[in-house]
Amino acid sequence: MITSPEVERYLSEVNPPADPLILEMERSGRERGFPIIGPQVGQLCEILARSIGAKRIYEMGSGFGYSTWWFSRVVGPDGQVVHSDGSQALSDEARDWLTRAELANRVRFEVGDARQLIAAEQGPFDLIFCDIDKEGYPEALELARPRLRSGGLLIVDNTIWSGRVAQPNPDATTAAILEFNRQAAAAPDLLTTILPLRDGVSVSYKL
Numbered sequence: 001m002i003t004s005p006e007v008e009r010y011l012s013e014v015n016p017p018a019d020p021l022i023l024e025m026e027r028s029g030r031e032r033g034f035p036i037i038g039p040q041v042g043q044l045c046e047i048l049a050r051s052i053g054a055k056r057i058y059e060m061g062s063g064f065g066y067s068t069w070w071f072s073r074v075v076g077p078d079g080q081v082v083h084s085d086g087s088q089a090l091s092d093e094a095r096d097w098l099t100r101a102e103l104a105n106r107v108r109f110e111v112g113d114a115r116q117l118i119a120a121e122q123g124p125f126d127l128i129f130c131d132i133d134k135e136g137y138p139e140a141l142e143l144a145r146p147r148l149r150s151g152g153l154l155i156v157d158n159t160i161w162s163g164r165v166a167q168p169n170p171d172a173t174t175a176a177i178l179e180f181n182r183q184a185a186a187a188p189d190l191l192t193t194i195l196p197l198r199d200g201v202s203v204s205y206k207l
Ligand SMILES: C[S@@+](CC[C@H](N)C(=O)[O-])C[C@H]1O[C@@H](n2cnc3c(N)ncnc32)[C@H](O)[C@@H]1O
Pocket: 035, 036, 037, 038, 060, 061, 062, 063, 064, 065, 066, 067, 068, 084, 085, 086, 087, 090, 112, 113, 114, 115, 131, 132, 133, 136
């Protein structure tokens, strides 16, 4: 988190999600300390996806399906979200949650390294979301760029990394995020900004 605890509390109270299932997913994540994007970033993802009429979304690092819930609401019954994760158990769990939400029929579940999985996809996607292990971010950027349609969005979580991107002597994980942020800013086909929401969310528009 990069905002103060008071601001975080205010943000979580002013506009909480109302859906009982997403609240249950948040509780489940909290109870086992599983890192999810949380409601503010979830709402941001839904708004951004709706604003471009996204129908084809690729998620890299989907966990137990919390972020997938936000995206799969947007695409409609004729759209598709690809849920990808290295863990079969998390993929199975995500299918259970999304079945309960009556959204599983618009989700394709892929298990493996999301970088290899997306490399096998042609795209183009309207939106690509990345939340894998941070060392993989620079490679994920190179894989995502050619698979985004013009006017599409790349959304990447944790790009401020609790403020560590602004500290001296970055460790290997922080160095990878710094490299991702540098490359995204320099990419001639992307317009990028980093929103200081939660742990930092990078949003890139494909020109
Ligand atoms: C931060 S959690 C994702 C949370 C999810 N996006 C959400 O907000 O609900 C990261 C997930 O990515 C998966 N993961 C990490 N590196 C990966 C990789 N290279 N390929 C596929 N999955 C990966 C982990 O198994 C974990 O479930």
